[in-house]
Amino acid sequence: MNILEGLNSAQRQAVEAPEGPILVVAGPGSGKTRVLTHRVAYLVRERGVKPYHLLAVTFTNKAAREMKERLFQLLGSGLREITIGTFHATCVRILRRESERAGVERSFVIYDENDQTNLVAEAVDELGLDKKAYRPRAFLAAISHAKCELIPPSAFPTPTYWHEIAGRVYHRYQELLATNKALDFDDLLTKTVDLFRNEKDVLDKYRRRYQHVLVDEFQDTNMAQYELVKLLTLEHRNLFVVGDEDQSIYTWRGADFRNVHRFRKDFPEASVILLEQNYRSTQNILDAAHSVISKNEARVEKRLWTEKECGLPLTIIEAYDEEEEAQYVLGEIQRLEARGVCDLGDCAVMYRTNAQSRALEDAFVRAGVPYRLVGATRFYERREVKDIIAYLRLVHNPYDALSLLRIINVPRRAIGKKTLKQLMEWVNRLGISIYTALGRLSVQEAEETPFHPRSKRILSEFANLLEELIDAGQRLDLLELFDLVLERTGYAEYIRDGTEQGEERWNNVMELRTVASEYADLATQVGLTTFLEEVALVSDVDNYDERANAPTFLTLHMAKGLEFPVVFIVGLEERVLPHSRSFDDREAMEEERRLCYVGITRAKERLYLIHTFRRTLRGLSQVNTPSRFLLDIPQKLVRGSTGYERTTRLPRGPATVEVHQFNPGDKVRHPQFGEGVVVSSKLVGDDEEVVVAFVGMKPKRLLVSFAQMEKLLPTRG
DNA sequence: AGCGCTCAGCTTTTT
């Protein structure tokens, strides 16, 4: 199979580029994964680069997996020696291998955001600060940001008193991580950078190993990631990066698309290749996308084009409120499916915030139409799943105090607040870990302990349980260990309390068990380590099943990298998209625009942009204006005679409605909701808002100018 | 230990 076959000239140019730094600017749908995989295949097949010398980094496990699959088609099993993975997974492997040189515990556990918050809270506590006045989340954000920029506690800038405190929290937080033998997500990167900076021979080893480095979604790299890549490649300069600043939507997480500019400065000889041909969307969709994104100032102009026809016009709809918005989406999806235009699974509904999924879910549940919700409550964040993982983490690393405290009284074993407080004080006084302290309890020494005899007995029983599990971890495979944890803790009896929720929780535990069973074949401790890593580093999108035949509900952030024949973007209103939080910050506003751009460019054929007249936000129902992004889309791309027509004439002219058209008791007919009775009516601005009780539905609020209601039997003149 | 109350908070969330 010819690697260059079927590639357009820009793609081919990227794939065949000579050695040295290369920047591929790849717009949405321009075949960037294709370029990346073909580049790898090209290096191996045509340039004789050994797969062993290749490193390809992605941001998500899903992207990594896709890349492996596609490379398998090109290279067969030759891909096995290639290192393909996320930044974090790659760093974990390096850190475990070089644990001694990196100065990290070999059996470190990985703390996720939740663990991090808890640990910061602990640091805040220890510094004698009030958690109400000094919110741990805010500190964590600042700390994480600093770490992404490779700023250690000692160099943490303290422009304000708050920052000064934050610096102290940061310092203590790092100490706590160390005593727990834990690394957080950011540490995985920074510790690897430190390793490479401090241990020249280790760096040299990896430089020799990774003679070609490829980076996907380069606009999403943070400083630490860029530094990592730079350290590896500065000498041989074989760095191939693919990115698109217009799709940078994670700057709030430390991603910095200015890395593109840094790259151009650090690698001035780099060739820059633009991929502008789009293989996904119709020209109308691309034009709409361009009209939105081109308003951003901080960008290099590029314009996507396609060989496809201009396609259908976009549909812009104004719904009365979020309920009607959901109703419209539901109705339209059903209509498209009924007409055989598309399958349910071809449709996606995207929104700015997760809270917006509710109205949609309500409507779909009521209509009995299935849907897939991506994200919401994530599997690995469920209480029962975290409990079991905490037990397994302890087997792996009993110094993980966070996990220990999580389950010391789960299921309940009568270790309450008081005992726990005594335990912590005792542990702090002795300056030892909780695990070590627990071990001392069972030793029959005359050592003074602060506990009530009963508590002491219970604690020591718990210590024995822990010891037994740790011991079992040396001998049993992961599945056996998993079952032993359940058995010895009585977890099933604890969680299955006879309620429906209890059953669901138990099902989640069993689902986790299925995941664990995949690691049962591995050597005892390797299985546990790999499993824990996997669990710490996967996300929900990774498990997104593309085959189920139901529409997908997801946030715009999660939509990145995906595509759908039919896309609905809902909530296109000022303060929703763009989000109200971004109003006083130009850069944040540009990011909102990019988010909108990402959403639009997910659509292959049909795009619906929906806004509401009024929306309930944080319990407050208020009138909303259409999103500024909507106003940037030229009318000629839009299907005429929609509600949008009306709103574009805002501000409305002189009042056209001065008297009520409808009065309580009027019988009316609505094209969608059928017959009903008017409950109330009031004049709002120049329009009339009525509440109507339709047959078999709860009363609805409607706007007379929009709802095409017909009066059936006028009661009074 | 477990409950119910109040109050503050409230985007997005690749790893």
Next chain:
DNA sequence: GCTGAGCGCT
């Protein structure tokens, strides 16, 4: 308007 944390009461 809903949720989660903290607190006080039983």
